[in-house]
Amino acid sequence: MDELDSVFSDDWGEDHRSGIVAVLGRPNVGKSTLINAILGQKIAITAAKPQTTRQKQLGILTRDGAQILFTDTPGVHAPVTRLGEYMVGVARGALRDADAIVWIVDASQAPTDEDRRIADWLGQAERPIVLVMNKSDLIDRDRDRSQHLALCNYQHALETSALKERGLDELTQCLIPLMPLGPRYYPADQASDANLRFMAAETIREKIIRLTSEEIPHSVAVEINRFRERPDMTVIEATIYVERASQKGIVIGKRGQMIKRAGVEARDDLQRLLNTKVHLETRVKVLKNWRSNEEFMRRVGYGRPRRKSR
Numbered sequence: 001m002d003e004l005d006s007v008f009s010d011d012w013g014e015d016h017r018s019g020i021v022a023v024l025g026r027p028n029v030g031k032s033t034l035i036n037a038i039l040g041q042k043i044a045i046t047a048a049k050p051q052t053t054r055q056k057q058l059g060i061l062t063r064d065g066a067q068i069l070f071t072d073t074p075g076v077h078a079p080v081t082r083l084g085e086y087m088v089g090v091a092r093g094a095l096r097d098a099d100a101i102v103w104i105v106d107a108s109q110a111p112t113d114e115d116r117r118i119a120d121w122l123g124q125a126e127r128p129i130v131l132v133m134n135k136s137d138l139i140d141r142d143r144d145r146s147q148h149l150a151l152c153n154y155q156h157a158l159e160t161s162a163l164k165e166r167g168l169d170e171l172t173q174c175l176i177p178l179m180p181l182g183p184r185y186y187p188a189d190q191a192s193d194a195n196l197r198f199m200a201a202e203t204i205r206e207k208i209i210r211l212t213s214e215e216i217p218h219s220v221a222v223e224i225n226r227f228r229e230r231p232d233m234t235v236i237e238a239t240i241y242v243e244r245a246s247q248k249g250i251v252i253g254k255r256g257q258m259i260k261r262a263g264v265e266a267r268d269d270l271q272r273l274l275n276t277k278v279h280l281e282t283r284v285k286v287l288k289n290w291r292s293n294e295e296f297m298r299r300v301g302y303g304r305p306r307r308k309s310r
């Protein structure tokens with residue numbers, strides 16, 4: 001709780017519970033989609049490609065008598081770049097700060113070696129685990145769940161479909177009693193602590209990820225160069241970085257079609273989010289192998305984790 005230094009509200013009683021729930025799991029299992037669905041609000045970008053989330057993000061759920069601070073985390077994987085190391089370090093850091101863990105597995109696939117490694121790691125953390133078998137909409141009712149259920153010692157195990165919004169209340173109800181007694185840390189109507197520049201960069205990155213394939217989603221970083229809130233509109237200028245000239249060509253697309261489409265989609269989302277007209281200007285630059293360039297990574301928000309991952 002060290003990063004939470006302000007208590008905003010006093011309309012909670014002595015039996016109020018509050019705490020941090022780290023949402024962890026392999027890439028692409030639906031961590032961000034699940035948090036968005038629980039909050040009923042999009043606080044984190046999502047895509048059908050692994051390693052979309054790169055930073056820790058807070059999703060705040062306020063109920064009568066409880067406040068749960070969900071931390072969305074990057075998918076745990078075997079890193080091959082500095083960026084990957086940073087991402088896995090973020091997940092580890094989130095685990096250390098957590099009062100409870102929501103471990104998400106993909107119910108539609110058998111557990112993988114990566115899941116088993118995560119099980120070992122979570123087992124050492126000595127935090128209550130709620131095992132969530134997500135993507136339940138993709139499986140039959142009578143499907144055998146025993147392999148997933150054998151993965152770890154859990155406090156609760158349940159199925160969800162983040163996509164179809166199934167099992168979410170049940171999950172919240174399991175989590176509340178696992179939270180320690182404590183105050184309401186954030187106002188009841190606040191769903192995230194993300195600032196608007198960050199949301200703008202993430203929204204642009206989401207559109208590029210969704211429109212591209214192979215290495216490009218991993219090779220994209222977005223820097224906001226200007227974010228100016230004028231009375232009539234918000235003006236945003238952003239640079240999209242890729243790692244190779246060939247990637248730049250693909251992101252721009254034939255006659256600029258791809259970048260134009262990404263820009264229109266990002267602008268529409270941002271107009272809804274900011275509730276103003278948005279003027280968005282983007283340009284694409286190449287920065288060779290930026291995923292191993294720590295100075296650049298820090299510049300775009302991928303700073304060193306607090307402690308080195310073991």
Ligand SMILES: Nc1nc2c(ncn2[C@@H]2O[C@H](COP(=O)(O)OP(=O)(O)OP(=O)(O)O)[C@@H](O)[C@H]2O)c(=O)[nH]1
Pocket residue numbers: 026027028029030031032033034045046047048049050051052053054073074075076134135136137138160161162163164
């Ligand atoms: N069918 C189905 N698809 C889902 C469900 N939850 C998430 N997805 C899809 O799974 C893909 C990955 O979702 P994300 O929420 O981005 O996954 P993540 O675990 O946050 O992934 P990383 O950030 O890369 O670690 C997206 O295409 C989602 O629409 C679900 O319950 N059912």
Ligand SMILES: [Mg+2]
Pocket residue numbers: 031032033044045046052053072073074075
């Ligand atoms: Mg994610």
